Amino acid sequence: MITSISLSRSGYGLFKHSQCLNNTFNTIRYFATEAPKEIKDAKASYFVRTRGSCKSAGIVGLPNIGKSTLFNALTSSQAAMAANFPFCTIDPNIGLVTVPDERLDHISKMLNTKSKVTTQLEFVDIAGLVKGAADGEGLGNKFLANIRQVSLIVHLVRCFEDINITHVHNGELSPVKDIETIETELILADLQSLEKIIAEQKKKMTPEQALRHELAKRVVKALEGGTMARDVVIEEKEWPAFHSLHLLTSKPMLYTCNVGEGDAATGNKYTEMVKEFSRRQGLEMDPVVVSAKIESEVALLESEEMKTEFLQLYGLTHNGLSKVINGARRLMGLQSYYTASEKECRAWTIPVGTKARQAAGVIHTDFEKGFIKADTIAYQDFIDCNGDDKLAKERGKQRSEGPLYEVKDGDVMFFKFN
Template sequence: MPPKKAVVEKKTLLGRPSNNLKIGLPNVGKSSFFNVLSKTELGIARNYPYATIDPEEARIPVPDERFEWLCQTYKPSARIPAFLTCIDIAGLTAGASTGAGLGNAFLSHVRAVDGIFQVVRAFDDSEVIHVEGEVNPLRDMEIIQTELRLKDIEWVEKYLEGLKKTGRSLGSNSLADRARKEEIATVEKVLKTITVDEKDVRKADWTNKEIDVVNNLQLLTAKPVTYLVNLSEKDYVRKKNKWLPKIKAWIDEHNPGDPLIPFSVSLEERLVNMSEEEREEEQKKIGAVSALPKITQAGYASLDLIRYFTCGPVEVRAWTIRRGTKAPQAAGVIHSDFENKFVCGEIMSYEDLHEYGSEAAVKAAGKLRQQGKPYEMADGDIAYWKSGA
């Protein structure tokens, strides 16, 4: 008998189990950046719905070469790309965790989003006032990390106290008692992580059972962070700034693996008001391109979001789902009936369609697959769903 293959447990994702996730923008210069980001269409053709939901929330189209190629191939009447929902949230100062400044508003807004674009100012300008008096991005990053941890500590201590009060009589080996004991142990581990170990929750190692408990806590330091370093236009174009190496070193020490993207709000403000031709000409002239597409893609990826496509002459559309989503739930993003009455999906990969050139050629090559309920969607799948009456 051949040895049984070891079953690798699929890792549960940190964060809210939803396909409709949002990213927030705190810190210096974030409102200017939000205005640029929410105005731009990132060079994508303009024949699809584009929405600013309200003054503080916008849906930003996610640039995708695959989507562009599908539109060229199918020539649809309507084209709808994937979107990243971005929110401009209240500013932060030291002491926010105890309510200083707009602290309570800031922290409630951060709790409502699923990831953070942390805008870090690394340019000097006497006309742009800094809330702390002088430019020091390391101090600013330290303040945000400290305030988020302090709020998490307060929240976790209160939650743990409540758990222990209701858990005093736990003595039996019933499933409910054992589950409560495990929950207490996990919450104690969370508290140790952010106090003794001085680590953000997202940087610790958790089992799937523990992640279920952590997700229930909705902790601020469990949310993914993408650092956006706002440079002067001159520094951005020449790719040099005295703070950049120090910021990179700080991230490597405190939150290793977090993305760092330099950009320039002042440059983006100039580019966003130009026509597409003017923008291309200006970017060639200065030898630098807009960072907005890269930033949008990084924010989308940080939330563990992927997309699949539905294609035809009427519409080419990208549907956003969370990594690890099974076929019925992916179909349900279009309509709940597709999930409830799911039969199967006819699925091909974008790579196969791109290689063979047409659906007929993909089918002839045996690359069009029928997938059932257990199938886990891959980024770039092209799907046709079949559901019962």
């Protein structure tokens, strides 16, 4: 059994101390997208984004650090119990979260539309993990199984000081140590499942089984050398086998620093530590800073004016949730296109790389089947033409796109179908 892992300052270093391990949501549909021709192999994270079915974001972290508070803020509810004791959450809370979208707001205002329909993203509030979770500590295996089901990890890190709120690691606040505790458990859980796959070696394996087996060995080596599964370089043809390994460390990760009210606008020394750590790990996106407490209070205010006033008290101009939601979407490889008329303007979620025909299918399968063409205006051109499609056409800004057109983020589209 692996008994200890050390996460060194320069990255992850793994030390084995004994013998080897023995042991419809939201009308979003997902489509395989072609890798650019030049991509023969890439980090697994590329394939996670472009080939995976990115569906939900899981809030993960130590117990009693504000995960349920953040979840309640995101869902503008008090659906999750948030209280000052570890393991307050046992069963995951699942909620659909409205995706804040300034472009949609702008289109809606400009056209004076009767209704505005935002898109949504599923968030899951997961129970706290503790050291030893991979070996079942603190109901660890059950919680790890909950993490396995989400597509992206929002890793919440305590960056607020409050002696009244119990910290499972007694002593000085140490966000990097907290992160290492969680990530060590994710690595150990992956190593356990990989070792099981390796142990299943049969005399005669199908080519698929042989590839899976070989990949499992390669990822074990990478994890032991301090590389997360998401950073392992794989070939495109290896992706299905890699995907079938269902590894926790292959999921994109967004560090989210939970700070006290006074630090919401500026961050603090702890958020700087997380930022530096994140850069050392080579994560694709810098950590985001929020105050779950402020956000959970703002979310319950009724009017936009009240929300703005409340945020201003803390030197904030926007709520911080947009950074978490849109950061998660970006890491998941999701983007929006719009449909707009005076009656309704609406955002639709598609994975980056989706072609026009399949994008139309997100609205209705008939649009996909009977697709003829998509009159398309880039967002900025749409705004520059005051939302007037005739003017856009005159200016040559409206393009008539066929089924194989790769939809761009922000495109405003009018589908023709029979």
